[in-house]
Amino acid sequence: MANMAQAVRMALHYGEEHLGVRDIFGQDVGAPLGGVFTATQGLKYAWNTPLDERGIVGMAMGIAMTGERCVAEIQFCDYIFNTIDLLKIAGNTHWVSNGNYSLPFVLKTPVGAGIRGSIYHSHSFDAWASRLPGWKVVMPSTPVDAYGLMISAIEDPNPVLFLEPKALLRVKGQELLPGEPAEKDLKAMIDAPIGDRRHWKPKWPKIEEFRVPIGEAKIVREGTELTLVTYGRHVTFCGQVVEELEKEGHSVELIDLRTIYPYDWKTLKASIRKTRKVLFVNEDTEVTNFAEHLSYRATQELFYELDAAPEVMAGKNLPGIGLHPNLEDASVPQNADIKETALRLLRERP
Amino acid sequence: MARTQTSSRSKKKVPKPPKKSVPQKKSKLSSAKNVFGGLSLDQLRHMYELMVKSRVLEERLIKIYKAGGAYFWIGAPGEEAFGVPLGLLVDKGQGPNHDYLHLHYRGTPTLMAMGMPMIDSIRLIMNKATDTSTGGRNFSNHYCYPAWNVVPVSSPIEVQYAQALGTAHVQKRLSKKSLTVVTGGDAGSAEGDFASCLIWSSRPGNELPLLITVQNNRWGISTSYDTQHGEKNVADRGKAFGIRTCVINGNDPVESYLRLAEEMDYIRKNRKPVLLEAQVSRLFGHSSASGANPVDELDPVREFEQRLLRAGVIKSDAAKELWKNSEEEARLAQEQVKSEPAPESSSVWDHFYAEGENGDWRKF
Numbered sequence: 001m002a003n004m005a006q007a008v009r010m011a012l013h014y015g016e017e018h019l020g021v022r023d024i025f026g027q028d029v030g031a032p033l034g035g036v037f038t039a040t041q042g043l044k045y046a047w048n049t050p051l052d053e054r055g056i057v058g059m060a061m062g063i064a065m066t067g068e069r070c071v072a073e074i075q076f077c078d079y080i081f082n083t084i085d086l087l088k089i090a091g092n093t094h095w096v097s098n099g100n101y102s103l104p105f106v107l108k109t110p111v112g113a114g115i116r117g118s119i120y121h122s123h124s125f126d127a128w129a130s131r132l133p134g135w136k137v138v139m140p141s142t143p144v145d146a147y148g149l150m151i152s153a154i155e156d157p158n159p160v161l162f163l164e165p166k167a168l169l170r171v172k173g174q175e176l177l178p179g180e181p182a183e184k185d186l187k188a189m190i191d192a193p194i195g196d197r198r199h200w201k202p203k204w205p206k207i208e209e210f211r212v213p214i215g216e217a218k219i220v221r222e223g224t225e226l227t228l229v230t231y232g233r234h235v236t237f238c239g240q241v242v243e244e245l246e247k248e249g250h251s252v253e254l255i256d257l258r259t260i261y262p263y264d265w266k267t268l269k270a271s272i273r274k275t276r277k278v279l280f281v282n283e284d285t286e287v288t289n290f291a292e293h294l295s296y297r298a299t300q301e302l303f304y305e306l307d308a309a310p311e312v313m314a315g316k317n318l319p320g321i322g323l324h325p326n327l328e329d330a331s332v333p334q335n336a337d338i339k340e341t342a343l344r345l346l347r348e349r350p
Numbered sequence: 351m352a353r354t355q356t357s358s359r360s361k362k363k364v365p366k367p368p369k370k371s372v373p374q375k376k377s378k379l380s381s382a383k384n385v386f387g388g389l390s391l392d393q394l395r396h397m398y399e400l401m402v403k404s405r406v407l408e409e410r411l412i413k414i415y416k417a418g419g420a421y422f423w424i425g426a427p428g429e430e431a432f433g434v435p436l437g438l439l440v441d442k443g444q445g446p447n448h449d450y451l452h453l454h455y456r457g458t459p460t461l462m463a464m465g466m467p468m469i470d471s472i473r474l475i476m477n478k479a480t481d482t483s484t485g486g487r488n489f490s491n492h493y494c495y496p497a498w499n500v501v502p503v504s505s506p507i508e509v510q511y512a513q514a515l516g517t518a519h520v521q522k523r524l525s526k527k528s529l530t531v532v533t534g535g536d537a538g539s540a541e542g543d544f545a546s547c548l549i550w551s552s553r554p555g556n557e558l559p560l561l562i563t564v565q566n567n568r569w570g571i572s573t574s575y576d577t578q579h580g581e582k583n584v585a586d587r588g589k590a591f592g593i594r595t596c597v598i599n600g601n602d603p604v605e606s607y608l609r610l611a612e613e614m615d616y617i618r619k620n621r622k623p624v625l626l627e628a629q630v631s632r633l634f635g636h637s638s639a640s641g642a643n644p645v646d647e648l649d650p651v652r653e654f655e656q657r658l659l660r661a662g663v664i665k666s667d668a669a670k671e672l673w674k675n676s677e678e679e680a681r682l683a684q685e686q687v688k689s690e691p692a693p694e695s696s697s698v699w700d701h702f703y704a705e706g707e708n709g710d711w712r713k714f
Contacts, residue, residue, distance in 0.1 A: 022523070050553070054512050055546040062516015062530075065501050066446050086512065089504055093667035095701045097494045097502040098485035133709065134702060157704035215714075262707075265714040297711075 001173045003181055004164065006198060007143035008039040008108070010177060010207050011150035012071060016044050018209065019154050023063055026073030032197050036075055037110060037169045041192045042202030047190050053079055057086040057107065061093070064103040069154055074109040076117075077125040077163070077259075083227050084128075090159045106153045111139070112228035112233050112283055113332050114167025119320035121166075122328070124284035126231070126260050129161050132294070136214050137260040139163040141175035141235035146211030165232035171223030216266035223253035226297060226346055227271040229294065230281040231257040234333065238281055241339045250346050259316060260290060266296070272298055276307040277345050283332040286314035308348040313341055326344070375463075382661045387604045394663050397438070397603050401430040401651045401667075403676045404459040407468050411475050411490055412634060412642045419684075420475040423638040425491045426456035428631035429565055430537035431650035435607035436563075437463025439614055440531065442498050446524045450517035452532040453512035455491040456565065457503065466499055469683040479693040485700070486693035508541030510534060511562070515550045518558035519625075527560040527618045537570025539584045551623040552591040560623040561614060562588075565600060567632035571640065579592040587624035600628025601650040660679035 002010065007220030014314035015021035022045050026035075026284070030048040049056055053074055060072035074080045080087075087107075094102045113122040129137040136158050140146035146164070180186060188204040220235065221242055230238045235256045242252045253271050257263060272278045278298055280291035295310040315321075315332045322328060379391065386394055408425045415423040426433060437460035440449040453460060458471060460635045473481040475490035483494040483502075494502040501517070504510065514532035521528045538544065551558040562586045568575040581587060588595040594616065598609045606628060613624045631647040702709025 004570065015527040023519070051544075052546050052549065054543055055550050058509065058512020058514075058543065059516045059550065061518060062518070063454075063520055065450070065513070065517055066520040067519055085506055086509060089506070093502055094704055096484055096492075097488065097496075097701075099701040100483070100494050100496045101502055104704070136703075158707075173710050179502055204701065232527075258427065262703075262709065262711070262714055265711070272443050293711075 001142045001175065001183055002177050002186055003170050003172045004140065004143045004146045004176055005035075005037045005169045006186065007173070007177055008150055008164065009190060010042065010204070011147045012040065012043055013204055014151055014207055014209065015069070015071065015154045017281065019069060019151070021069050021071060021154060023047070023068070025049050025059070025070070027057055027075050029073050034192055035073065037164070037166065037344060038166070039169065040073070042043045042200075043188060046347040047349060053083045057083045057090070059106045060107060061086065061090050064105040065101060069104055070105040071154065072109060074107065076121050076123070076166075077109040077111045078120040078123040080109055080125060087132050087135070091132045093134070094158070094164055101160045102157045104157045106162050107152070108162040108164060110164045110166035110169065112165050112167060113321045113328055114233055115165070115323065116328065117321070117322060118323040122321035124282070124315065125163060126282060127284040127288065127290045129163065130261055130290040134158065136160045136262065137163065138214055138258060139165065139232045139260060140212075140258065141165065141168065141232055141256050144175055144177055145212050145218070145256075147177050148210045149214070149258065151209065152214050155211075160214070162276060163232065165258070166237070167233050173246035178210040179206050181205050212258065213278055215262050215264055217258050217267040218256045219253065219267065220256050220334070221252070221254040223251040223275065225250055225275055225277065226251050226252045226342060227255060227268070227275045227278040228281065228342065229255045229257060229268060229278060229291075230315040231260065232282070234281050234283060235332070237335050238338060240333050241342060244339060245342060245346070252342065263294070267300070268294065268302065272302055273305055276305060277348070278310045279313065279342055279345055280311070281313045281333055281338055283315045285317045286312065287317045289314045289337075307350045308345050311341060311345060313338060357691050378574065379662055382651070382663050385661055387608045389604060389607065391663055394658060397414040397434055397607065398654060398658055398664060399672060400434045400437075400463050401459065401654060402672050403468070403679075404430050404434065404462040405651045406673065406676040406680050407462065407471055408458055408634075410468075410677070410684060411471065412638070412683060414472065415477055415638050415642065419688075420477070423457050423475065423642055424531055424636070425634075426458040428567065428647065428650065429456050429600070430459040431478070431603040431654060432565060432606045432628045432630055433457065433459025434463045435603055436460050436531065438607070438665050440464065441528060441609050444497050444499060446520045447528050448499050449528055450501065450514070450521070450530040452501055452514040452517070452530065453503050454507065454510060454534045454538070454565075455489070455503055455505065456535075457481050457493055457533070458491060461493055461495070461500070466495070468680050469687060471645040472680070472687045473690065476687050477692065478687055478690045479697070479700055480687070480690045485697065486610065487684060488614065495503050507535060507538035508543035511547035512543040513539075514560060514562075515547065516556065518551065518560040521559055522556075522621055529561055529617045531561045533563045533565060535570070536568060536575050536579070536584055537573070539587075540578065540623065541562050548588060548591045548593060548625070552593050557622040559621045561617055562623060562625045564625070564627045565630045566627050567630050569632055569636065571636045583627055585625050585627035593625050594622050595625045595627075597627045597629065600630040601648055601653065603654055620699070
């Protein structure tokens with residue numbers, strides 16, 4: 001099974017072959033490295049840029065103005081903050097130009113904690129990104145979804161922020177990508193060798209088109225007593241918690257939001273209406289967290305149908321993620337925290 | 351190849367045509383081409399006419415603001431002698447095979463030279479639904495003309511320098527002649543995006559067909575260039591990157607035209623960038639926020655007019671008629687725009703996403 005980095009790479013290759021992508025760029029994105037997480041190894045149109053995030057975003061916006069499709073990368077979202085006004089402009093260009101210019105490009109960036117990355121390799125960006133009107137914001141939790149969302153993102157006529165949960169980038173999926181050969185074959189075909197790569201070229205499998213529509217959440221596991229809404233790395237965490245709870249006799253519906261904006265309210269609303277309880281989980285900081293908006297909406301629209309107040313579990317409102325595991329684990333929701341809150345909600349009676 | 355040619359930098363000392371070049375009334379016209387760098391009489395008159403119209407339009411915009419017809423004015427009085435030649439020299443059209451323009455918010459002369467009717471600018475400042483650039487969403491001089499590759503003007507003073515890299519990058523790949531123009535001010539050159547523009551446009555083996563201009567009016571709102579910039583000329587910064595550079599008197603339309611033509615020709619042929627600094631006036635201050643009142647700097651339109659009158663290229667009566675007719679054109683345009691509809695409140699969600707997709711979360 002492909003890992004998420006391989007899945008992204010194959011989607012980008014599909015973009016090169018079928019969607020007109022001629023530029024995939026960022027710091028260390030081109031040869032010889034092919035991305036610090038290997039997500040751009042061997043791609044025909046991948047190239048290296050100066051270490052200049054504003055230049056990267058500006059370049060992508062300009063390419064998009066010509067109508068061409070490109071994929072740009074900020075190596076870690078921790079370094080995206082100095083581009084925030086360019087991101088604002090990318091989001092408002094179609095609107096402020098009265099529809100004259102759309103900016104169809106993808107900006108991908110690894111996010112979140114989980115690799116012991118200390119303060120500047122552990123930031124989250126989903127809450128920030130939800131405050132960039134005009135963008136679409138997606139965040140896969142599996143290689144298959146990463147593959148399908150990337151293809152949809154490339155095709156979308158709007159700027160799309162593709163958030164990669166960095167702790168999952170090297171984690172193998174549990175299902176084959178469309179057209180994916182057996183795992184060992186895939187690695188031999190598309191992973192660059194260690195050492196001298198000057199003469200290496202990938203042998204791309206015959207990959208197939210597959211799209212995960214932007215704006216569609218996925219019900220990962222059906223349940224009846226509580227809705228658990230999350231995305232990215234915490235889909236894995238929450239999945240483990242839901243399994244434990246199931247063994248203890250509870251039925252929890254797990255939803256992977258996949259698209260942060262425009263989000264799939266219909267799926268969320270139907271689920272919350274069914275279970276009458278909801279817990280939102282993510283690892284961005286808790287004050288003005290995106291999940292607070294979802295919680296607010298659940299309260300406003302479903303107040304008289306709820307059996308418990310909607311809850312948000314998010315990263316603590318700290319200046320950063322400390323390096324020591326004791327600090328990191330205390331900063332973002334862990335399985336035990338999620339389970340404890342879920343149990344409290346499950347036991348609550350109106 | 352790095353090259354710097356510095357013209358007289360005093361805005362108040364534009365070289366006057368040598369008196370000995372106009373000794374006889376009969377020989378005035380025949381010698382004018384030599385005095386004006388070989389430009390034809392028609393070219394000179396055409397530039398003059400566009401400069402006057404641009405000025406009249408800007409003064410009309412200021413009047414509209416002062417009469418309460420607009421919330422804000424920012425514009426281009428003082429940049430006509432640079433902006434008009436630039437607009438005349440671009441290859442106008444849509445797509446990477448034509449020139450792209452990433453303008454700052456003093457682009458009226460360039461747009462006038464490209465063929466923008468006055469009424470468009472008035473619709474923009476009066477925030478009408480008929481404003482094609484922004485649909486009533488943005489300030490004056492924030493133009494957008496996709497049919498001419500004029501990408502949306504933003505208020506931040508530096509971001510265009512980063513975005514221009516992308517259009518030039520595509521042109522480098524797809525076209526053998528088209529180029530990207532990016533304009534900005536001296537104050538904006540202090541921002542990081544200006545440095546990004548120099549670095550990215552001069553990457554070895556990946557140089558970009560990019561005309562980087564700085565219209566140096568020596569002001570950033572109320573802060574003078576001299577108190578903030580140690581470099582003698584902004585253009586000098588290009589030398590470190592091996593970028594061809596030049597400094598011109600942007601208050602002289604003839605010098606502007608000739609040097610822009612030369613530098614744009616270099617870019618088209620060599621597919622490499624040029625950093626051009628044009629020293630210009632700023633005649634009504636930064637914007638309406640600083641009063642939009644006339645200031646004592648050289649007026650490039652009146653200066654050029656006097657030169658053309660002295661050389662016999664235009665006649666006094668014709669000049670007066672041009673001003674009068676232009677003012678009437680602007681006044682009539684304003685009258686028409688007054689009666690045009692304002693944007694509907696419901697249009698606030700229009701164009702949130704491309705292709706009419708809903709962006710209002712209440713409807714998700």
